[in-house]
Amino acid sequence: MKKSQIILFVLAFLIWSFLSWPPDYQHLIVGIFVCGFVSFMTGDMFTKRPYRLKQPGRYLWFFYYVPVFIWECIKANIDVAYRVLHPDLPINPGIVKVKTTLKSESALTFLANSITLTPGTMSVDIDEENGFLYVHWIDVKSKDIQRATEIIVKNFEDILRRIFE
Amino acid sequence: MNETIGMFFIVIGLVFDFFGCLGLIRLPDVYNRLQAATKCVTMGTCGILFGLFLFKGFSAAGIKAILCILFLILTAPVSAHALARGAHKSGVKLWKKSVCDKYEEDKK
Numbered sequence: 001m002k003k004s005q006i007i008l009f010v011l012a013f014l015i016w017s018f019l020s021w022p023p024d025y026q027h028l029i030v031g032i033f034v035c036g037f038v039s040f041m042t043g044d045m046f047t048k049r050p051y052r053l054k055q056p057g058r059y060l061w062f063f064y065y066v067p068v069f070i071w072e073c074i075k076a077n078i079d080v081a082y083r084v085l086h087p088d089l090p091i092n093p094g095i096v097k098v099k100t101t102l103k104s105e106s107a108l109t110f111l112a113n114s115i116t117l118t119p120g121t122m123s124v125d126i127d128e129e130n131g132f133l134y135v136h137w138i139d140v141k142s143k144d145i146q147r148a149t150e151i152i153v154k155n156f157e158d159i160l161r162r163i164f165e
Numbered sequence: 166m167n168e169t170i171g172m173f174f175i176v177i178g179l180v181f182d183f184f185g186c187l188g189l190i191r192l193p194d195v196y197n198r199l200q201a202a203t204k205c206v207t208m209g210t211c212g213i214l215f216g217l218f219l220f221k222g223f224s225a226a227g228i229k230a231i232l233c234i235l236f237l238i239l240t241a242p243v244s245a246h247a248l249a250r251g252a253h254k255s256g257v258k259l260w261k262k263s264v265c266d267k268y269e270e271d272k273k
Contacts (some may be wrong), residue, residue, distance in 0.1 A: 021228040077181050080201050084188040093197055094264035097271070109243075116242035117207065122197045123198050123242075124249045134268040134273060136196045136249060143265050 003050040005043025041066040050059050052164075068159065069114060076119040083138065095124060095138040098149040100134050100157060107164035114156045121152055167270050170173030178212025181205045194260040203245040207237060 012035040020027035037126055039046075052058065083090055112123040112133065120138040127133075135152055142148050188201025214237075215229040221227035259266055 015232065018228050018232055021223075021225050057217060057228075058231065071205075071207055076204045077184075080188060080204050081181070081184040084184055084191055084201060087193065089193075091192070092264055093194075093195060093260060094260075095259070095266045095268045097267040110241060112246060113239070113242040116203060116245055117238075120200070121247055122196070124196075134271075136200065138197060138200055140264045143267075 002044055005039045006049060007053060008046040011036055016122045031148060036128065058163050061159055065156075065159045068155070069117070071113070072118040072155075076117060078120050079119040090139075092139045093137065094143070095134055095136050096140060096143060096152075097145055098135055098146045098153050099132050100133055100149075100153055100159060102131070102157060102165065104164050107160050108159060110160055111153070111156055114160075115152060117155075144155040167219050167222070171216040174212050174219065178209045178214075178216060181209035181212065185209060191239075194263075195198035195257055196234055196259065199245050199249055203241055208239040210237060 013031055015094070016035055017023055020031065029105055038147040047053070063065065063111045100111060108126065108128070112126060115121050115123045115133070115135060124136050125131055126136045133153070135148070137152070138149075141151060179253045182205065185202055185205030188205060189198050192198050193200055214234050218227045218230040221230070253268060
């Protein structure tokens with residue numbers, strides 16, 4: 001068994017036992033077999049660098065990231081509600097290009113998801129080789145790559161680099 | 166007490182779901198509509214599910230509600246991203262008053 005497979009097994013078994021709450025020995029036995037099979041088949045793909053899961057600093061940064069993310073999410077909702085309810089429909093949309101220095105796949109996924117759920121922006125496509133993200137912006141403040149990067153990406157990039165890179 | 170707070174979350178969730186649907190009708194093109202739909206509907210549905218969790222506590226339904234919130238937050242942006250990318254690739258134009266389209270420029 002590789003480390004990556006064991007981590008996937010533990011995670012899958014946790015989710016299974018939450019899904020079949022309250023715990024019951026029949027469900028748990030079936031869960032052990034199913035999770036074992038799944039992690040045996042697909043465990044190699046789950047994480048490429050399992051040693052990073054042992055570094056506690058990453059978890060602390062993750063707990064810092066969650067409230068920041070929720071706060072941005074609430075701001076995004078109020079922003080959309082304001083734009084939709086305003087009689088003149090104050091939008092100024094466009095697709096801009098921003099640069100990111102993150103490299104690993106999980107960090108990029110989280111960055112794109114965070115951009116989508118934060119005020120006024122939605123990621124459309126990603127250019128992984130050059131590190132560019134194409135972002136649909138409902139209220140374009142700057143077409144310049146540098147300025148747009150500062151406004152959209154900077155908040156999350158620093159936190160996500162400390163979690164995933 | 167828990168039920169009062171739960172009811173509050175459910176009402177907030179319903180209001181934001183309503184705003185999302187309103188945005189789906191009022192905004193002009195597919196990308197703007199996706200913005201409204203993803204943000205408001207994700208947060209609104211999470212609010213409703215969290216309210217349900219406060220009602221039920223750590224029972225079968227409550228735990229499932231929390232799991233649903235996690236899955237929703239992970240998957241809703243991914244599906245919005247896939248829809249927007251698919252729409253752009255198959256040639257759906259931006260709204261005529263849009264400011265810029267760097268993606269179109271780079272594709273050429």
